[in-house]
Amino acid sequence: MLSDQELVRRAELKELIEKGFNPYPAEEFIVSHSSKEIHENHEVFIENKQTVSIAGRIMAKRIMGKAAFALLQDSAGKIQIYISKDSIKEFQDESIFEDIFKKLTSLGDIVGVEGYVFKTKTGETSIHVSKFQILSKTLKPIPIPKEKDGKVFDVFSDLELRYRMRYLDMIVHPHVKDVFIKRTQLVNSIRNFLNNKGYLEVETPILQPIHGGAAARPFKTHHNALDTTLYLRIANELYLKRLIVGGFDGVYEFSKDFRNEGMSRFHNPEFTQVELYVAYKDYLWMMNLVEEMVEKIALDLHRTTQVQVGNNIIDFKRPWKRFTMYEAIQAFTGHDISELDETGVRKVARQLKIETDDTMDRGRLIDEIFGEYVEPKLIQPTFILDYPLEMSPLAKKHRSKPGLVERFEVICNGKEICNAYSELNDPIDQRERFLEQLKLKERGDEEAMELDEDFLRALEYGMPPTAGLGVGIDRLTMIMTNQHSIQDVLFFPHMKPEPSNNPFQGLLISPEYQELLLKAGFLNSSMIMNQSPSEIYEKLKEHQPDISLEFISAWFD
RNA sequence: GAUUCCGUAGCUCAGCCGGUAGAGCAUUUGCCUUUUAAGCAAAGGGUCAUGGGUUCGAAUCCCAUCGGAAUCACCA
Numbered sequence: 001m002l003s004d005q006e007l008v009r010r011a012e013l014k015e016l017i018e019k020g021f022n023p024y025p026a027e028e029f030i031v032s033h034s035s036k037e038i039h040e041n042h043e044v045f046i047e048n049k050q051t052v053s054i055a056g057r058i059m060a061k062r063i064m065g066k067a068a069f070a071l072l073q074d075s076a077g078k079i080q081i082y083i084s085k086d087s088i089k090e091f092q093d094e095s096i097f098e099d100i101f102k103k104l105t106s107l108g109d110i111v112g113v114e115g116y117v118f119k120t121k122t123g124e125t126s127i128h129v130s131k132f133q134i135l136s137k138t139l140k141p142i143p144i145p146k147e148k149d150g151k152v153f154d155v156f157s158d159l160e161l162r163y164r165m166r167y168l169d170m171i172v173h174p175h176v177k178d179v180f181i182k183r184t185q186l187v188n189s190i191r192n193f194l195n196n197k198g199y200l201e202v203e204t205p206i207l208q209p210i211h212g213g214a215a216a217r218p219f220k221t222h223h224n225a226l227d228t229t230l231y232l233r234i235a236n237e238l239y240l241k242r243l244i245v246g247g248f249d250g251v252y253e254f255s256k257d258f259r260n261e262g263m264s265r266f267h268n269p270e271f272t273q274v275e276l277y278v279a280y281k282d283y284l285w286m287m288n289l290v291e292e293m294v295e296k297i298a299l300d301l302h303r304t305t306q307v308q309v310g311n312n313i314i315d316f317k318r319p320w321k322r323f324t325m326y327e328a329i330q331a332f333t334g335h336d337i338s339e340l341d342e343t344g345v346r347k348v349a350r351q352l353k354i355e356t357d358d359t360m361d362r363g364r365l366i367d368e369i370f371g372e373y374v375e376p377k378l379i380q381p382t383f384i385l386d387y388p389l390e391m392s393p394l395a396k397k398h399r400s401k402p403g404l405v406e407r408f409e410v411i412c413n414g415k416e417i418c419n420a421y422s423e424l425n426d427p428i429d430q431r432e433r434f435l436e437q438l439k440l441k442e443r444g445d446e447e448a449m450e451l452d453e454d455f456l457r458a459l460e461y462g463m464p465p466t467a468g469l470g471v472g473i474d475r476l477t478m479i480m481t482n483q484h485s486i487q488d489v490l491f492f493p494h495m496k497p498e499p500s501n502n503p504f505q506g507l508l509i510s511p512e513y514q515e516l517l518l519k520a521g522f523l524n525s526s527m528i529m530n531q532s533p534s535e536i537y538e539k540l541k542e543h544q545p546d547i548s549l550e551f552i553s554a555w556f557d
Numbered sequence: 558g559a560u561u562c563c564g565u566a567g568c569u570c571a572g573c574c575g576g577u578a579g580a581g582c583a584u585u586u587g588c589c590u591u592u593u594a595a596g597c598a599a600a601g602g603g604u605c606a607u608g609g610g611u612u613c614g615a616a617u618c619c620c621a622u623c624g625g626a627a628u629c630a631c632c633a
Contacts, residue, residue: 003566003567003584003602004566004567004584004585004601004602005567005583005584005585005602006567008584008585009584060593060594060595062592062593062595062596063589063592063595064589064590064591064592064595064596065588065589065590066589066590067589067590067591067592068590068592069591069592069593069595071593080592080593082590082591082592084590084591085590086590087590106584107583107584120591120592120593121591121592122591122592122593124591124592124593126591140567141567141568141583141584142567142568142583143567143568143569143583144568144582144583145568145569145582145594146581146582146594147593147594148593148594149594151594152594153568153569153581153582153594154568154569154570154581154582154583154594155568155569156568156569157568157569158568158569158625159625159626160624160625160626172568215632215633216632217632259632261631261632262558262630262631262632263632264631264632265627266632267631267632363633364633367633368633371633387633388633390633391633392633445633447632447633496624496625
């Protein structure tokens with residue numbers, strides 16, 4: 001069903017065609033200036049009565065009989081146009097104003113105009129239009145907010161619709177684009193930084209027969225020709241390390257990774273990391289690189305190391321604070337757990353009112369204490385180093401502290417933004433760590449890592465000592481652009497699939513029974529699949545007594 | 558998964574101790590040649606998320622379902 005406004009626009013479209021105007025012309029429209037360029041040079045342009053041509057979307061229309069003002073929005077901003085019977089009659093037929101602009105141009109339509117720059121009585125730089133043309137007719141009304149004295153009216157604020165229809169969101173809220181421009185600048189900043197260091201950007205498989213490199217549940221798919229199971233990668237770590245084995249000194253990849261887990265303002269099923277591996281380096285060296293790189297990102301994006309995030313100002317200026325995990329826990333809880341065994345740590349955890357259970361080993365307990373008492377309090381970028389071995393099956397054992405690995409994370413604004421190790425390159429130790437993971441898997445840990453024989457084989461051929469790093473691009477972008485939710489730094493955040501016009505999609509049910517189902521309160525396929533055939537039978541019987549249970553059961557096949 | 562809140566016109570929202578569905582913007586028509594939330598005059602537009610219950614009567618009260626948001630939990 002089309003709304004009255006949609007019907008009106010379709011009628012306008014028809015009339016345009018009947019009058020001989022193509023509402024979607026093929027020819028190039030030559031744009032001479034952007035709205036921004038005109039505003040920036042308005043004094044010169046006005047003095048010279050500079051002729052400009054500009055294209056964009058009509059965002060406001062104010063008609064006063066034989067003259068009118070409209071706001072044109074292009075990718076750079078907005079500019080007012082003035083169009084009247086007199087302003088165009090020298091170059092085009094008067095009817096272009098009377099019929100086309102006044103009657104057949106709607107808010108949201110994309111138009112092209114030509115004219116000279118001038119200033120109105122009220123002092124607004126505008127274009128005095130001599131030629132007007134519709135370049136694309138819109139069929140749906142656009143929820144345009146109004147603005148006066150800094151107050152905004154009728155903001156298009158439905159988050160679901162904004163995320164589902166990001167194109168509409170950005171038309172209506174152009175500033176949304178700024179976040180994404182910053183995101184690309186951030187990626188470019190990292191890429192330039194790593195390229196300047198001489199590291200090679202590479203691509204590795206997204207479809208993997210064994211999902212490795214992280215602890216997470218994967219998305220599973222199937223390759224028909226080979227009749228094998230494949231997984232969307234949860235990380236690319238093990239492939240990049242194979243490249244280090246193969247002889248590259250430094251490789252990195254911007255990697256879309258996929259994790260089949262819950263969603264929140266910090267989690268999207270697909271997200272982006274940059275991973276970097278550098279041969280002959282260790283995690284201490286990597287800390288300096290991270291500091292330098294993130295400081296540079298802040299400078300590239302903001303020309304200062306200080307970034308406003310929520311109520312805090314975060315300063316990325318080097319050097320950042322460094323704590324070992326034990327030091328951090330002692331600093332924030334007063335407990336020194338460095339010498340305690342599992343029982344001792346559990347006792348401390350209980351004192352700190354942390355819920356514990358018997359499946360938690362020492363490493364997990366420490367992580368809980370850290371996550372509860374330390375992480376949320378670290379606002380300024382802070383290195384936490386030397387993690388318990390149990391939680392890091394791919395990290396090298398600490399050179400001097402038994403039970404720990406050479407690993408660091410950077411915590412910023414209460415969240416992890418990167419993770420790095422001196423990479424484990426001892427193939428025998430690595431095999432043992434994988435076997436530990438298998439034991440966890442047998443105990444029901446769905447996120448324990450798989451044993452990857454080919455990766456072990458690669459290590460057996462020898463991997464140089466290597467430092468590795470993973471940086472969460474989405475979370476870093478959230479901090480660098482002061483966004484509260486990961487959905488605000490992804491153009492198209494994951495959403496539940498939109499209900500289609502056929503609510504019973506995926507089920508073989510004829511239209512007459514669909515009607516019956518709707519009448520009985522079954523609105524879509526999931527509501528049907530959640531019920532047993534006999535439950536549905538009982539309900540449908542009330543509306544249509546002669547229906548049979550067998551008939552309904554067939555829908556489930 | 559838990560708790561709380563929300564779903565009324567294209568957009569933003571009001572109406573909710575039960576009694577004929579409202580406003581502004583948007584849309585349509587008329588007037589208006591420097592307006593800027595333009596103005597003035599008029600008109601059209603709603604299965605009040607869905608299904609059921611209570612009732613003489615439900616947008617309003619109750620139950621269930623669907624969808625969304627926030628916080629928490631999960632995400633080493």
